[in-house]
Amino acid sequence: MPDLSDQPAHAPYDALLLLSFGGPEGPEDVVPFLENVTRGRGIPRERLQEVGQHYFLFGGVSPINEQNRELLRALQQDFSAHGMDLPVYWGNRNWAPYLTDTLRRIVADGHRRVLTLATSAYASYSGCRQYRENIADALAALEAEGLPLPRVDKLRHYFNHPGFVQPMVDATLAALEQLPKDVRDGAHLAFTTHSIPTAAADTSGPAPAHGDGGAYVAEHLDVARTIVRAVQEETGVERPWQLVYQSRSGAPHIPWLEPDICDHLESLHAAGAPAVVMVPIGFVSDHMEVKYDLDTEATAKAAELGLPVARAATVGADARFAAAVRELVLERAATERGERPERCALGALGPSHDVCPVGCCPARAPRPAAAGADSPYA
Ligand SMILES: CC1=C(CCC(=O)O)c2cc3nc(cc4[nH]c(cc5[nH]c(cc1n2)c(C)c5CCC(=O)O)c(CCC(=O)O)c4C)C(CCC(=O)O)=C3C
Numbered sequence: 001m002p003d004l005s006d007q008p009a010h011a012p013y014d015a016l017l018l019l020s021f022g023g024p025e026g027p028e029d030v031v032p033f034l035e036n037v038t039r040g041r042g043i044p045r046e047r048l049q050e051v052g053q054h055y056f057l058f059g060g061v062s063p064i065n066e067q068n069r070e071l072l073r074a075l076q077q078d079f080s081a082h083g084m085d086l087p088v089y090w091g092n093r094n095w096a097p098y099l100t101d102t103l104r105r106i107v108a109d110g111h112r113r114v115l116t117l118a119t120s121a122y123a124s125y126s127g128c129r130q131y132r133e134n135i136a137d138a139l140a141a142l143e144a145e146g147l148p149l150p151r152v153d154k155l156r157h158y159f160n161h162p163g164f165v166q167p168m169v170d171a172t173l174a175a176l177e178q179l180p181k182d183v184r185d186g187a188h189l190a191f192t193t194h195s196i197p198t199a200a201a202d203t204s205g206p207a208p209a210h211g212d213g214g215a216y217v218a219e220h221l222d223v224a225r226t227i228v229r230a231v232q233e234e235t236g237v238e239r240p241w242q243l244v245y246q247s248r249s250g251a252p253h254i255p256w257l258e259p260d261i262c263d264h265l266e267s268l269h270a271a272g273a274p275a276v277v278m279v280p281i282g283f284v285s286d287h288m289e290v291k292y293d294l295d296t297e298a299t300a301k302a303a304e305l306g307l308p309v310a311r312a313a314t315v316g317a318d319a320r321f322a323a324a325v326r327e328l329v330l331e332r333a334a335t336e337r338g339e340r341p342e343r344c345a346l347g348a349l350g351p352s353h354d355v356c357p358v359g360c361c362p363a364r365a366p367r368p369a370a371a372g373a374d375s376p377y378a
C-alpha cells in the first residue's frame, strides 16, 4: 500500500487549466479573431461584418481576456489562502494565449495530470464538447512534437453549484434595486443565454437527456427556477419569468432557440409589463455578448419602447465562484482517488456527470474529443 499521507488534497492533479473562448485586444485583432471563431462553421458573411462592428464599437477590445485574468487571480488567491498549492494556467480556443501553447508550457513545467475549468457552465456542443475537441487538438499537436502527453480531465458542469448560483441571486436583487421603486414589484425576470441551433440543443448532454431542448435548456430552466425562488424569498414578491435567448448567428432558415431577448421585450411591453430585469445566466463573465447584445442592443430596444430595464451582473471573478472551483477541484480529486466526496448542487437536476459519456453533445461532423469517455487519449 503506498503511503498517501503526504499527498496534497488535490492529488492526483498537479495543474488547473482555465480554458476559455478568447477575444480580440485591439482593432487589428478583430478580423483574425473572427476568422478563428468561424473557421468551417458556415456563418453568413453579413453576420460576421455585423459582429465585427460590435467589437469596433468597443475599440476592438473584448472584455473577456481581462475578465479571465481577473478570474485567474481570484483562483490563485483563493487557492493560496486555503493552502492549496495547485498552479493555475490559462489558455483559449480562439485567441492568445492559445490552448496548445499553454498545454506545452504545462508539460514543460513538469505537470502530467491536468484538470480543466471551462468558462461555460452548461452542457452543449459549443460550451462543452467543442472545448474537449480543442483539448484533443492541443494533445495531438504535442504528440506530433514528441512531447510527453499529460492526462487532461474536465470539471463537471457547475451551472447548479451554489458558488455559481448565489452570486447570480445577489446580482438579480441588485438589478431590481436599480429599477424605479414604483415598477420594482411588477418587474419581470428575463433569464438569457446564448441561442444555439435547436438541433444542437435537442442533442445536448448525455444521450438519455436528449429530446426537446436537451440538457442545455433543462439546465438553464433549473437555474432560473432556483434564482426565482431565492429572489421571491428575499423580496416577498412573486415575479413572472421566462428563459429567453440572445446572440443568434446562423442562417435564417436554420431553427435556433427562441424567443430572442429583443422580441421578448417587445411582447412584454405589449402585454403591459412595467419593467424587466435581464439575467444572463448563460454566461460566466460580462463579455461582448453581454456588453453588446444586452447592454447596447436590448437596452436600446427597451429605451425605444419606454420600458425600464436593468441587467444583472454575471458571476465573473466573484470570490464565491473561486471558492466553488476549489471545492470542485477537491471533489473531483477525491473521486479520482476512489473516495466518495459530497457533491454540492442546488435545484432539481442534481450534480452533473464528471466524465462526459459517449454520445454526449454530439458534433455535426464527429471529431476526436479528449477529457470524456470517448477520448482517444488516456
Ligand atoms: C453556447 C455558446 C456560448 C456560451 C458558452 C461559452 O462561453 O462557451 C458562447 C460564448 C461566446 N461566444 C463568443 C463569441 C462568438 N460566438 C460566435 C458564434 C457562435 N456562438 C455559439 C454558441 C455559444 N457561444 C454558436 C452556436 C455560434 C455559431 C457558430 C458556431 O457554431 O461556432 C461568434 C461568431 C459570430 C457570431 O456571433 O455569429 C462569436 C464572435 C464569445 C466571446 C465574447 C467576447 O469576445 O467577449 C463567447 C464567450
Ligand SMILES: [Fe+2]
Residues within 6 Å of the ligand: 194
Ligand atoms: Fe458564441
